[in-house]
Amino acid sequence: MIKPNGKYPAIEWLPWARFNLHRNPFGELTTDERSELAVVQVDYLIEMIREPKCAVQFVGECGRGKTTRMLKLRSHLPESSYTYIPEQPPCPPIVLGNPILIDEAQRLSRAARRSVFDSGVSLVLATHKDLSRALRKYGYRVHTEHIGKGNSPELVCQLLNRRIEASRLQGGSIPVLSIADAESLVAKYGNDIRSMENSLYVRFQKFLEVEINGGM
Amino acid sequence: MAACDLSIELDEPDRVYLGGDKVEGTVHVTVDSAVKCSGLVLSTVWKTHGRGNVAGDQVQDTTVFSGQWAGGMKYEYRFSLPAGDWPQTYHGEFLSIDHYVEAKAKIPWAFDPKTATPFRVQATQLPSGHESEVSEHHKKSRIPAFIVVVLVAIFVGPQMLRAGWVGATFFLLVVAVVFGYWFIRKFLPRYLLGTPYAYLDENTLAPGGELVGEFATTTRKTVALNAITVILRGTEVCISGSGSNKTTHRNVIFENSQTLQSQATLQAGNESRCSFVFRLPEDAAYSISLNENSLIWTVDVEVDIPRWPDWSKSLPIFVVPSDGQAARSGGERLEADVVSSANQSGQDAQNTAGFVGGDVSVKSAGQLTFAETVAQLWAVRGDREQVEMVVEAVKGISFNIEADVERRLLYAGDEDPHVFKDGYAVWARYPDPQLPMVLYVPHVLGDEFEQLGKRIWKGKGAVVGWDSLHSRLQIKLEAAL
Numbered sequence: 133m134i135k136p137n138g139k140y141p142a143i144e145w146l147p148w149a150r151f152n153l154h155r156n157p158f159g160e161l162t163t164d165e166r167s168e169l170a171v172v173q174v175d176y177l178i179e180m181i182r183e184p185k186c187a188v189q190f191v192g193e194c195g196r197g198k199t200t201r202m203l204k205l206r207s208h209l210p211e212s213s214y215t216y217i218p219e220q221p222p223c224p225p226i227v228l229g230n231p232i233l234i235d236e237a238q239r240l241s242r243a244a245r246r247s248v249f250d251s252g253v254s255l256v257l258a259t260h261k262d263l264s265r266a267l268r269k270y271g272y273r274v275h276t277e278h279i280g281k282g283n284s285p286e287l288v289c290q291l292l293n294r295r296i297e298a299s300r301l302q303g304g305s306i307p308v309l310s311i312a313d314a315e316s317l318v319a320k321y322g323n324d325i326r327s328m329e330n331s332l333y334v335r336f337q338k339f340l341e342v343e344i345n346g347g348m
Numbered sequence: 349m350a351a352c353d354l355s356i357e358l359d360e361p362d363r364v365y366l367g368g369d370k371v372e373g374t375v376h377v378t379v380d381s382a383v384k385c386s387g388l389v390l391s392t393v394w395k396t397h398g399r400g401n402v403a404g405d406q407v408q409d410t411t412v413f414s415g416q417w418a419g420g421m422k423y424e425y426r427f428s429l430p431a432g433d434w435p436q437t438y439h440g441e442f443l444s445i446d447h448y449v450e451a452k453a454k455i456p457w458a459f460d461p462k463t464a465t466p467f468r469v470q471a472t473q474l475p476s477g478h479e480s481e482v483s484e485h486h487k488k489s490r491i492p493a494f495i496v497v498v499l500v501a502i503f504v505g506p507q508m509l510r511a512g513w514v515g516a517t518f519f520l521l522v523v524a525v526v527f528g529y530w531f532i533r534k535f536l537p538r539y540l541l542g543t544p545y546a547y548l549d550e551n552t553l554a555p556g557g558e559l560v561g562e563f564a565t566t567t568r569k570t571v572a573l574n575a576i577t578v579i580l581r582g583t584e585v586c587i588s589g590s591g592s593n594k595t596t597h598r599n600v601i602f603e604n605s606q607t608l609q610s611q612a613t614l615q616a617g618n619e620s621r622c623s624f625v626f627r628l629p630e631d632a633a634y635s636i637s638l639n640e641n642s643l644i645w646t647v648d649v650e651v652d653i654p655r656w657p658d659w660s661k662s663l664p665i666f667v668v669p670s671d672g673q674a675a676r677s678g679g680e681r682l683e684a685d686v687v688s689s690a691n692q693s694g695q696d697a698q699n700t701a702g703f704v705g706g707d708v709s710v711k712s713a714g715q716l717t718f719a720e721t722v723a724q725l726w727a728v729r730g731d732r733e734q735v736e737m738v739v740e741a742v743k744g745i746s747f748n749i750e751a752d753v754e755r756r757l758l759y760a761g762d763e764d765p766h767v768f769k770d771g772y773a774v775w776a777r778y779p780d781p782q783l784p785m786v787l788y789v790p791h792v793l794g795d796e797f798e799q800l801g802k803r804i805w806k807g808k809g810a811v812v813g814w815d816s817l818h819s820r821l822q823i824k825l826e827a828a829l
Contacts, residue, residue: 145468146446147439154466155444156396160588162402194593213755216590219371225786226759226815227775247759300463302355333399337441 145299147340152306157299157332158292168191169205169298171291174204180275181231181254187272189237189257189264194325196280202233205256212256217244231256236262284322289314289327291330351383351458352417354451356465357531364468364732365447368431373469374424375412375451381419386412387454392429392447394469399442399597400586400641405730407432407447435636436471441642442599443584473671536650537659541614542567546649546661555632561663563649564621567614574652576608580626581648582633582667587640601643628667647735718747718778721811725821726781732816739814739821743785749809749823751776751787753800766812766824775820779804784820788812792827 143149148156152325177188206214213229216236223241226232231254234240238261240248248255249270257263264274292309300306300344321327357418358373365371371392391409412425431447438445447469452462454743540543544565553559563576582602588595609620626647636643647669651659721742728734757773767773770791779783789797797805809823 143466145362146466154446154464159398160401162404218590222761223759224759225761225764225773227755228758229755232758244759251758253758 146301149301149341152301153296153299153302154301155299156333156336157296158329158336161295161298163203163296164207166200166341167207169291169294170197170204171198171287172197172201172204172293173175174201174208177205177256177275178208181256184254185252185272186231186275187255187257187264187267188277189259189262189267190277190279191259191262192279193260193324195259195324196283197325199235200236201256201277201279206233222280228253230254234258236260242305267339280323283318285311285314285318288318288325288328292317292328295329351379352385353378353380353462354453354455354463354640356449356463358449361465361467364470366430366470366472367431369431370428370829371431371449372426372428373449373465374426377423377453378418379417379421379423379424383417383419383455383458384415385417385453386414386456387411388425389452389454390427390429391450391452392431393450393464394432394435396442396443396445396448396638396641397443398440398586398641399588401588401590401639403639405432411754425509428804431467431469433469433473434471434475435638436634437468438633438636438643440584440599440601440633440643441665442586443636443643445636445638445641471669474668477666484606521659522795529662536657537653539574540567540569540571540653540656541565541651541659544651544659544661547665548647548663548665550670551664552666553628555628555634556630557628559626559628559647559665561625561647562621562623563608563651564619566619567616569616569618571614571616572654573609573612573614574654575610576622577605577650577652578608578624578626579605579646579648580628582643582645585642585644585649588664597808601633620644632667634668645681703829716742716745718749721747722778722781722783722821726783729783729819735819736816739811742811744810746808746810746826747823749787749805749807749825750779751785751805752779752782753787753797753805756797757786766822768824775818776805778827784818786815786818786820786822788822788824790825790827793825800824 146154155223158315178258181188186217188252190201192198193331202214206212209229209231211230213227213231214224214235217223217234217239218236219239221241221242223239226234226244228251232248232251232255234248235258237257237259243264249267249272252271255267255272261274266274267274267304289309292314296306317328317331321331355376355378356372356373357376360372375388375390377388389409389411390736392407394405394407395404397675408430410427410429413423415499417423422579427449429449435445437447446466448464448466450462450464452460454460542565545564546561548561549561550560559580561578563578564702580603584597584599584601587599588597604626606624606626608624616746633643635645645665647663647665649663653659667819721738724738725735728738754775754777757775759768760767764773766788768788768790770804771789771794774787774789774797776787787805807825809825811821812824814820814821815822
């Protein structure tokens with residue numbers, strides 16, 4: 133079993149303390165935490181959307197990292213606004229920002245889409261459906277990224293270990309996910325990060341019930 | 349490498365704190381290179397973690413240092429902060445709740461280093477508003493089926509009928525399925541059992557308490573039953589994601605089943621009664637409803653009828669700290685007072701309102717300012733029911749408003765009836781406390797708002813509602829005469 137560094141007092145009453153963690157690392161995170169822990173490059177996108185009438189769209193299936201990219205961009209762009217469009221109408225208010233970030237943009241109502249696309253403000257859209265045609269009609273230059281294809285075992289290993297590190301209780305050793313573990317996750321779940329996290333959550337809770345010596 | 353590292357050492361890391369107890373300790377700062385800190389902020393907070401979307405709140409914060417740290421040095425600062433009184437520390441399978449002391453060093457133009465250390469909290473009393481949150485959760489579980497039926501009937505139905513015979517057939521099929529479900533699950537069991545009902549003597553208990561209830565029915569004809577079963581259940585219910593990504597996770601943490609009768613025969617015309625008694629575990633977790641993280645307790649009564657649809661009923665119960673039992677029955681009385689006060693105040697003259705306090709107590713009516721309204725809303729902002737009650741009480745009243753404008757809305761929403769023709773809406777905050785607001789700006793004030801910049805806007809406006817999605821007070825502005 134991994135023990136916390138000896139100079140720190142053990143917190144016996146906390147179940148995850150035996151792994152030197154303060155929670156299950158694979159549970160839900162706040163939006164700020166998701167943004168902090170994202171392993172994505174956004175600098176080139178920020179350069180791109182500084183130009184007027186530029187639209188960046190992230191296209192991909194659920195659980196691949198579209199929203200994580202949006203949240204990362206939002207944390208770097210204090211003037212931006214972020215709106216999530218729910219599945220059921222009505223379409224919520226959309227705050228003016230620079231740029232405007234819209235999650236699940238394929239669900240924008242016709243009136244909302246017209247207001248947004250007509251604004252001329254740079255846009256970042258997370259969508260399941262390619263909206264480039266409509267955007268070009270309103271004079272936007274469109275950059276499309278298909279999300280999920282780059283979720284290699286190395287990336288998966290890096291981002292899951294960041295989640296473990298973010299749940300660290302105190303100094304000392306914490307469990308580490310190996311590249312072999314990441315490869316087996318990718319073999320099982322493909323590029324679906326959310327399914328990997330869900331599976332690891334359950335496995336980690338089981339570790340608490342049955343103590344296992346060694347790493348994860 | 350970070351310019352500074354933080355760590356927190358509690359004086360009593362294994363102590364169980366009660367609400368309001370002082371959590372004391374030392375925050376250690378190790379500085380690699382000289383750095384300016386604009387504030388070393390210590391706070392007590394609680395957070396959920398696990399499978400549900402994170403809920404949390406801050407109890408109190410304090411700034412223990414601001415200034416210059418020299419490179420290669422170690423610093424120590426003592427702190428003493430109050431522990432929160434709710435929710436209690438809880439560690440489950442899908443839902444966990446922990447209280448923390450958090451430390452954050454605000455470093456200009458750099459990421460702010462931070463750390464947190466958990467401590468244990470035991471709740472000794474029920475905070476105001478909690479029981480309504482939990483009962484709201486139980487109510488919510490019945491809403492979806494109702495919504496589906498109404499939506500189909502109102503929106504989908506006419507469209508399908510317009511689509512010709514294919515649409516009409518499909519619509520009738522949907523109606524038949526809904527009716528069939530009701531007929532099989534609701535009508536048939538009642539038809540056989542007559543007027544079955546189940547009730548509990550008391551639905552609010554402390555851990556270790558005795559739960560007494562009864563199932564009774566008078567059947568129209570003699571009925572043979574396989575069994576009458578009662579199950580006491582504690583369940584974690586967590587919701588993750590939102591919209592199409594929303595997933596509800598359920599985990600039963602406690603289950604105790606009693607068979608009241610098996611292979612029994614209920615005689616026609618005779619009232620049959622079966623009483624049951626459960627004892628809650630001494631360590632039963634309290635009922636909790638924290639946004640999308642709940643811990644609910646129910647008593648489920650099931651009547652297994654051979655070759656016939658079964659009858660079932662779920663009765664919610666509330667597990668509360670022992671002090672909370674009395675508080676809850678008292679709370680119901682106070683709630684009635686609040687409603688009465690709010691209704692009264694709604695009828696009051698302009699600028700005057702009876703008011704409800706954050707502690708569910710009633711304040712005396714009088715001349716009400718916008719600052720007082722904001723203060724009241726701020727005090728109850730965690731309790732949606734009370735917020736809506738306060739807003740209802742002041743709806744239509746015109747105030748002198750002060751607002752720090754944040755952003756203009758590009759699109760005000762599909763169904764927002766408050767937007768002026770040719771006007772627009774802005775998001776703003778009251779200066780202190782920073783209560784979020786939506787201001788509906790008439791066309792004539794457009795230029796004034798465009799030129800406002802970062803200054804505080806002052807003018808008149810009437811409260812028109814509460815945006816529960818974004819937790820904002822809705823105010824319709826009035827053009828100056």
